[in-house]
Amino acid sequence: MTGRKNILFLMTDQHRVDTLGAYGGVRPTPVLDELARSGTRFDRWYTPTAICTPARASLLTGQAPFRHKLLANHERNVGYIEDLPDGQFAFSTALRQAGYNCGLIGKWHVGTQKSARDFGFDGPDFPGWHNAVDHPDYLAYLAGHDLPPYEISDRIRGVLPNGGPGNLLAARLHQPVEATFEYYLATRTIELLERYAEAARERDEPFFLALHFFGPHLPYILPDEFFDLVDPADVELPRSIAETFQGKPPVQRNYSAHWTFDTMPIETTRKLIAVYHGYVALIDRQIGRVMDAMARLGLADDTAVFFTCDHGEFTGAHRLHDKGPAMYEDIYRTPGLLRVPGEPGGVVRSEFVSLLDCTATILDLAGLEPKLAVDSRSLLPLVGGAEVPWEEDIVCEFHGHHFPYPQRMLRTDRYKLVVNPDSVNELYDLRLDPDELLNVYEHPEMAPVRKRMMHRLYQLLRERGDNFYHWMTSMYDVGATDYDPTLSGLDEATYQSPAP
Template sequence: MTDQHRVDTLGAYGNNQARTPHLDELAATGTRFDRWYTPTAICTPARASLLTGQAPFRHKVLANHERNVGYQEDLPDGTFTFPMALRERGYNVGLIGKWHAGTVKAPADYGFDGPHLPGWHNPVEHEDYLAYLKEHDLPPYEITDRIRGTLPNGGPGNLLAARLKQPVEATFEHYMATRTIEMLRRYASDGKPFYLATHFFGPHLPYIVPDSYFDMVDPAAVELPKSIAETFEGKPPVQRNYSAHWTFDTMPIEVTRKLIAVYWGYVTLIDQQIGRILGELDALGLTDATSVFFTCDHGEFTGSHRLHDKGPAMYEDIYRTPGIIRTPGAPPQVRDEFVSLLDCTATILDLAQVDHAEAVDSRSLVPLIKGENPAWQPDIVGEFHGHHFPYPQRMLREDRYKLVVNPDSTNELYDLANDPDELLNVYRHPEMEPVRGRMMRRLYSLLKERDDRFYHWMTSMYDIGEVDHDPTQSGLDEASYR
């Protein structure tokens, strides 16, 4: 699992400049999902959803604690999680890398072996990493060539990238792969079935990589995203504010090209570490008996829509992500069903022959991986609850159109067939009324079915068709709502 990873950085997803041979090989020998979405484009809620198989509105861990806006920060005691279910079934369960699924509770609280590596970025002062550097006589963390813009108040912007003055062997990514290989060998010798995860902190910004990756891609060869032409006209004002927060307009366009180039280099660094882990799986003779998943928590803007990072904008750049699963005996294939990071939970449990009924918002992807064609939902819902400040949103993505409901301002509707870069909000266009109305009613019914209480706002504010309940929730009205 990676963090903040754009789907278009991989050769398997169409980037002809990508240098991702190991992930491309995994995709070529497994199932590549072309419509794999995150339930929410922010780290902690997405990771809590993976743990539980519950949508964020249900598990209620809704924000990263570093920018928390008053939400719950840890899962309540007794919450169902897949690692504990695997433990109870006799599995070894390990996690190397980024946790970020809670504040007080650590991976060990959910049954994971491995060092607790907290936070949202590489914890380069962690005692286990420092011990690794000392053990291998490697130099400490040091950076130069920082890239950042200027904030609206005149202060220095967030660090976006820097040159790492360490050899590859000293990088946090190499360290995590090494620790994974060590644990893989222990698990292999133990003889018990196992689940082992490597959660890289990258390619989340700031992109901090050694020279060979910082300079790997020529910025002149980078094709800028078409949505860099974003004007924010007809869009929720928060998007323009986020662009200012991420200092996009304070940096020359050449800097944006360089940032994208360094980001691609970061992806290659991670791909090579994944290659080391998969190579060890081969060396141990476990490849033909082991299912391998690759995905991330959410995407990244890297200049798309004049934005960086992620935030209150439900664009494909941050909601559609890579998703690859290779299981023994399953055919290589590409699937176009709408699936989710959430579905990993039930899939992992299904492969382990463990009941997944308590992963209530998760669907097993095993039938799809086997090449079957079961009945499948033709659309997918996304949600967002805030980052830096509360900002609730809901999204319905179907084959051609995307609807985003923003209670504080204008709603959004995009025709992805004619506008794949989501530059033109057609929500108010008169000719789109049939699409807008149909999608609003469909989103309402899905949210109500899940008991996502966001639907209450929609009941009074939009055309959602006839209701079969008292929308005031007073219990005092005898009128029929049929």
């Protein structure tokens, strides 16, 4: 093998960080826990935005959502673009040009007209956001292994505000584990891994291979073994289930009604959380099959392994499900694991890092220029245990889901500021209130913190070129203005005449 690393990229969808044993979860996830033990665990790993398509586009491009401008899921698009433009930088294109084989098995969800193949990935095309149980290749897999078709019962859903049936949240799957879409995805990944291993061995061709599960995104549809794996009586409810929405943006209460939380008994909520943990266990087992195949093929010493997700999931926290216009830790802080051959294991880092940083890291592992991913930074120095200068805060953004709803967030060691132009802003003291129940933005004693964080967020948005800062210029105390906020070019105070 050359000095360039093979890369296995394992990704889930809508995955809570506290479901991993390595992050203090009460139920072990043995395969992922072993990856953390043998690699690096990042404890402050955030998504740039808690919505599938924009987050995945950021991973592909190394650009923040405001820059790549693919800002909403197709299924709930509210007028934004639906595909990345021609000529858009993508790490996969750079890897292909450098001689890498590139494959992606599973969820794509980066636009509608352009598929993963358009960006250089091998593998079947799975459009949409959920398990493609009617996909011809999956149906052929079932038929070829004499497995029964998809069938569900025991549906769990609440009642919508208009009296209609609520969104499907979970159901029992009448198939064996070997017939699940998760098992199928792992099988197809192993098959492609075997092909890439041969190319690496015989032609010295490195590979990037991604396995993107559609779960544990709701609805949680599982066979008996995992649907009943966790006893609901053993489920500890999240403390933020005590949410009152007092002093919070009203949109959060509306979202709670949309996800029908209050129309279901608390016992149903416990069952939902129990099934969610079962879903995580199913995925952990399938990742184990892929890791075993990698060891069998002799690839472990040459292959870097990532595990992360696009964003988190509420699962009842703050009386919410799914994700949406609320920038709580439940959906913005996510798991992030990375094992690089030759680097120490059991490393834990507390720096603020992002899903965005995977892009530069992938390029770095391939011996390419990480700066091609303009909003990304390679994590390899942190994996190596180096003490390097790093940002002491992180910015996240949101642009809407179901309807336009712009938000920006600044997270520091202790505090979180959320700017909501249409509503009340939010400030949380995460040391005293880790569940983010009390919005202290208007509390008089928080004025110095509020001012400091507003200044810092404004500065960072201006440096990045995120025009959200224009709203902040006129609405908040952000310091002296050094430009004409009307953008007219006619303000004598800021306009500089050209030299004669």
